[in-house]
Amino acid sequence: xxxxxxxxxxxxxxxxxxxxxxxxxxxxxxxxxxxxxxxxxxxxxxxxxxxxxxxxxxxxxxxxxxxxxxxxxxxxxxxxxxxxxxxxxxxxxxxxxxxxxxxxxxxxxxxxxxxxxxxxxxxxxxxxxxxxxxxxxxxxxxxxxxxxxxxxxxxxxxxxxxxxxxxxxxxxxxxxxxxxxxxxxxxxxxxxxxxxxxxxxxxxxxxxxxxxxxxxxxxxxxxxxxxxxxxxxxxxxxxxxxxxxxxxxxxxxxxxxxxxxxxxxxxxxxxxxxxxxxxxxxxxxxxxxxxxxxxxxxxxxxxxxxxxxxxxxxxxxxxxxxxxxxxxxxxxxxxxxxxxxxxxxxxxxxxxxxxxxxxxxxxxxxxxxxxxxxxxxxxxxxxxxxxxxxxxxxxxxxxxxxxxxxxxxxxxxxxxxxxxxxxxxxxxxxxxxxxxxxxxxxxxxxxxxxxxxxxxxxxxxxxxxxxxxxxxxxxxxxxxxxxxxxxxxxxxxxxxxxxxxxxxxxxxxxxxxxxxxxxxxxxxxxxxxxxxxxxxxxxxxxxxxxxxxxxxxxxxxxxxxxxxxxxxxxxxxxxxxxxx
Amino acid sequence: xxxxxxxxxxxxxxxxxxxxxxxxxxxxxxxxxxxxxxxxxxxxxxxxxxxxxxxxxxxxxxxxxxxxxxxxxxxxxxxxxxxxxxxxxxxxxxxxxxxxxxxxxxxxxxxxxxxxxxxxxxxxxxxxxxxxxxxxxxxxxxxxxxxxxxxxxxxxxxxxxxxxxxxxxxxxxxxxxxxxxxxxxxxxxxxxxxxxxxxxxxxxxxxxxxxxxxxxxxxxxxxxxxxxxxxxxxxxxxxxxxxxxxxxxxxxxxxxxxxxxxxxxxxxxxxxxxxxxxxxxxxxxxxxxxx
Numbered sequence: 001x002x003x004x005x006x007x008x009x010x011x012x013x014x015x016x017x018x019x020x021x022x023x024x025x026x027x028x029x030x031x032x033x034x035x036x037x038x039x040x041x042x043x044x045x046x047x048x049x050x051x052x053x054x055x056x057x058x059x060x061x062x063x064x065x066x067x068x069x070x071x072x073x074x075x076x077x078x079x080x081x082x083x084x085x086x087x088x089x090x091x092x093x094x095x096x097x098x099x100x101x102x103x104x105x106x107x108x109x110x111x112x113x114x115x116x117x118x119x120x121x122x123x124x125x126x127x128x129x130x131x132x133x134x135x136x137x138x139x140x141x142x143x144x145x146x147x148x149x150x151x152x153x154x155x156x157x158x159x160x161x162x163x164x165x166x167x168x169x170x171x172x173x174x175x176x177x178x179x180x181x182x183x184x185x186x187x188x189x190x191x192x193x194x195x196x197x198x199x200x201x202x203x204x205x206x207x208x209x210x211x212x213x214x215x216x217x218x219x220x221x222x223x224x225x226x227x228x229x230x231x232x233x234x235x236x237x238x239x240x241x242x243x244x245x246x247x248x249x250x251x252x253x254x255x256x257x258x259x260x261x262x263x264x265x266x267x268x269x270x271x272x273x274x275x276x277x278x279x280x281x282x283x284x285x286x287x288x289x290x291x292x293x294x295x296x297x298x299x300x301x302x303x304x305x306x307x308x309x310x311x312x313x314x315x316x317x318x319x320x321x322x323x324x325x326x327x328x329x330x331x332x333x334x335x336x337x338x339x340x341x342x343x344x345x346x347x348x349x350x351x352x353x354x355x356x357x358x359x360x361x362x363x364x365x366x367x368x369x370x371x372x373x374x375x376x377x378x379x380x381x382x383x384x385x386x387x388x389x390x391x392x393x394x395x396x397x398x399x400x401x402x403x404x405x406x407x408x409x410x411x412x413x414x415x416x417x418x419x420x421x422x423x424x425x426x427x428x429x430x431x432x433x434x435x436x437x438x439x440x441x442x443x444x445x446x447x448x449x450x451x452x453x454x455x456x457x458x459x460x461x462x463x464x465x466x467x468x469x470x471x472x473x474x475x476x477x478x479x480x481x482x483x484x485x486x487x488x489x490x491x492x493x494x495x496x497x498x499x500x501x502x503x504x505x506x507x508x509x510x511x512x513x514x515x516x517x518x519x520x521x522x523x524x525x526x527x528x529x530x531x532x533x534x535x536x537x538x539x540x541x542x543x544x545x546x547x548x549x550x551x552x553x554x555x556x557x558x559x560x561x562x563x564x565x566x567x568x569x570x571x572x573x574x575x576x577x578x579x580x
Numbered sequence: 581x582x583x584x585x586x587x588x589x590x591x592x593x594x595x596x597x598x599x600x601x602x603x604x605x606x607x608x609x610x611x612x613x614x615x616x617x618x619x620x621x622x623x624x625x626x627x628x629x630x631x632x633x634x635x636x637x638x639x640x641x642x643x644x645x646x647x648x649x650x651x652x653x654x655x656x657x658x659x660x661x662x663x664x665x666x667x668x669x670x671x672x673x674x675x676x677x678x679x680x681x682x683x684x685x686x687x688x689x690x691x692x693x694x695x696x697x698x699x700x701x702x703x704x705x706x707x708x709x710x711x712x713x714x715x716x717x718x719x720x721x722x723x724x725x726x727x728x729x730x731x732x733x734x735x736x737x738x739x740x741x742x743x744x745x746x747x748x749x750x751x752x753x754x755x756x757x758x759x760x761x762x763x764x765x766x767x768x769x770x771x772x773x774x775x776x777x778x779x780x781x782x783x784x785x786x787x788x789x790x791x792x793x794x795x796x797x798x799x800x801x802x803x804x805x806x807x808x809x810x811x812x813x814x815x816x817x818x819x820x821x822x823x824x825x826x827x828x829x830x831x832x833x834x835x836x837x838x839x840x841x842x843x844x845x846x847x848x849x850x851x852x853x854x855x856x857x858x859x860x861x862x863x864x865x866x867x868x869x870x871x
Contacts, residue, residue: 089720092689092709133691133707140694157696159703161730164667167742170696170703171728196705196726197692208726249759249864250855280860288860296665309665316860324742325668325754326860334664352670356853356861372670376659395656401674411677415656434655436681444790446681446715448653480652484715486681492715494684520684522718530718532685565713565720 068110074546074579076102082128086557086567093569098128102140115148135205139198152178160190162218164294165259165276166232167319169216173201184222191215194236194320210238210252214320226266232259234320240283251282255318261294271297280318290314292324306335315355327356334376346378369404389422393430409438409445417452426456426476438487445487454478468506476500490523498534510540530561550575636695639702639731642738647688650749653680658749662740663732668753672743675750682789682815683712683721688748702738704729708748710786714814721814723786725755725856746786746856751816756856757785759796759848759866766870768826768842775826775842779868781808782819787854789815797849798822798837804830806837808848824870844870 078100084093104122125137132138145154158176161168169176174192181187194212195201201211216234223229238252261274273295281287296309310331317326334348354370376397383390399411417430430452438445455477462470482494498516503509515535522528533555540550552575557568642661649657658676662669679686693706710723725746732741747753760782768775781796788794791812798806810818823836824846830838837846848866855862 087720089722090711092691092711130689131691138692138694141696143696157694159696159698159701161698161701164665167744168701168703168730170730170744171705196707197694249756249866250859250862251865253859282862290860294667307664311667313667318860325671328668328671330668330670332664332669348664350670354668354671354674372674374670399670399674411674413655413677432656434653434677434680436677441790443716443792444678444681448680450653482653484681486715488716490716492684518685520713520718523715524717527718530685530713561718565718 067112068108070106070108070110072104072106072579074104074577077576077578078573079575080552080571080573083570084568086569087564090558090565090567091569092130093571094129096128098126100124100126100128100131113148115146117146119144135199142198150180152176158190158192160188160216160218162188162216162232162234162320163230163259163261163274164272164296165261165274165292165313165319165324166216166218166234166257167324169214169320171196172214173198174214184228186218186220188218188220189216207243209243210240210248210250211242212236212238216320227262227264229262230260233257236320238283251285253280253282253318255280255320257319259292268300269297270299271295276317276319278314278316278318280316288316290316290318290326292317303339304335304337306333308333327354329353329355342382342384344380346376348374348376350374350376370401371403372399372401374399389420391419391421393417393419407438407440409436409441411436424457424459427454429453436487442487447483447485449483451481452479471503471505473501473503475502484523486523492521492523494518494520507542510538510542512536512538528560528562528565530565531559533557533559544579546577546579548577550577636697636702639695639697639704639738642731643704643729643740646740646749647690650676650679651686651688655680663734666741668743672747672750672753675747675752678790679749679751682715682751684715684718686710686712700733701741702731702733704731705745708746710748712815716815719814721817723751723755723784723816725786744857751786751789752854753787754854754856755786757783757787757850757852757864759783759850759864761848761866761868764868766824766846766868768824768839768870773825777824777870778821779824780819780821781810781848782817783810783850784817785850785852786816787852788812788818794818794850796820799847799849800830800837800839801844801846802830802838802840803832804838805832806835807833826870839870842870846870 081097084095107119109117120143122140143156159170172192176190178188199205214236218232220230235256237254240252257278259276263272276292292313299306312329315327330352332350336346352372378395381392395415397413401409412435415432419428432450434448459473460469479497496518501513503511518532520530536554538552542548554571690706696703728744730742746755762780768777810820850864853861
């Protein structure tokens, strides 16, 4: 077996996966605290874009049969100072000097047959409690496994997507395996613990939830080339000894769930139907059995797409991660149709019953049932060669809501926007109306009118048709005006405007700047207007293939308002992105 | 639990052991499972299954766009970024509409964020804090919670397919209520009559942002039960007070919670119809020591 090891080369190991350092990502003002893995083509495209359209490097394919070992790693370091005022209800930040480090590692061994053994890991470390609330470091992801054409096995963070009614194992730390037998049978199993983080699992931080021991299984069987049958079974049990009783608002519970269904796909038709039964029990209480049904179908043609479905989940229906909402009965149909080259239409009709709603009419938290009938439509219109780049969008949505206590309400939304997108300029104006009528519960009613406008431009300097421009710049101005009227008759106004600017000089320098202000007037007579100001500046200098240093300034806060509305967040910092 | 784990591990081991015997048949496999089958991506190739973090940035970006749209009250954009076949789709939108009406200058901050990405499915786990000014009086408020968001990759990019945990986007769509008392430890003081104390009870439940009052129940170890009405002080925040008296007898329903002796522990109970995590309606219980 031949093993090639390379770090940081474009040649025989393939282009290294970039973490958080693709130049377009750097250009954004957002903190580079995310891990970005991309395939070679994506990375090459990003490189070419950031290099101003320069020559694209070529990958050298490995032509022997050796196992490749790839390692991709990197670190993003931030050092910054916050100057903050205002209470905890206004800002999560606190004054002080902080550091933040994001570290990631991705180690893979790829066999000639394509089987891959992998170990992926990422970690954040900081002393800033507005980033990590109760501890100095957090494991963001930890996955170790092996995957081939017929199998997949992994340990750590697992996310097995089981079915619509069974949900997924998202949030589970444990083991997961998938295995294909023959041409049409797939078995998936998972076992582990549901917990918000690795740190809570280890009790490195105080637990906020019970540790939930869980398992899940799925069997899929293909019939023909279009139909698959599947059965899932899962269960969980909260461990009541894993949290202090003074922190436990909820009683520990256990549940089990079995679902069965089929999916069909042929000639543009996709259909899935599933039925489920669950048992949920709080410790020391009676068990609740419940059932659920889900049918979904989509049908795609050349110029149209249709969808429809029926969901019905019992009030006590319980799935493993709780992704299947209980107490819902919903029937819907909808579709989109490109009626002409200049006209696209969307329609959605829906009847939904929520059996775990809170009674609005009585103004209390009494359990109630609410039925909502909704019609939503959208129209998109373009004007072709006569007015290239110009578009008109219209939307309407009307809902009638009836509560089991006899009350009712009505929601109406209407919107229109005109947009223009040219080679140098973009612009748009829009209007939206959101109105809720409720005679019995006026505190839940009101009307919001919104006007929006934006204007943007892209500029290039120092280039011609054969060479990329030396400088590129873009600028965008936005404005919003809102009028509110509550069901109780009070009125207030809101408005905001903003300016965003981006300047880039080849691969040498990137500057981003934003400025915005927002106003909200008080609905109370004589009340103060809350005025918020936000601005930020970020200057980055890329170096090497994927590295950069960035300096930034962020400012956000209220500059007028009552004493209990005033806060200020100022941040000055430097960031280093380095790929090892 | 142990037996179940052993069985599962044994099954995992069996599946792993069988792997080599079926590898040769890999080339015969169809390329993909039916779209919309709501299953894990097919076991059809190494690249698709392992190179799954390629979309992490897009997942984060899609979630950020949803948050910005919610903060701006852009319902149309939110509607376009959730799967119309999502369970609880209408309840979610109804909640967003109520929030747009009742909250101003919403700011959501994510912390402790973790993203696990697969080829067509991603799971985002994050704590969140939502700060806002109440539309009625511009009083500042804060909600917080922990969300697990399931996202699917469709033709138009990553879209939210399901929520679990506490829903950050839509009041009424499920967030676990919080009960607190002031003081945290009750100390009755003897005066003219028997030892007495007043305790302030606060419930924070974002699902009730449009509700004006709610009722909690206070229970003593001896069996006295009192209903306590809490009134809304800002969207989703309710406050009321309870008098606790130490005496030998009790009368249920007289508005005063009587204890026979101290030290003891009283319970404050609140029925949360929508406790988050898509858990069925559940009774929340807060225990408060009495010295």
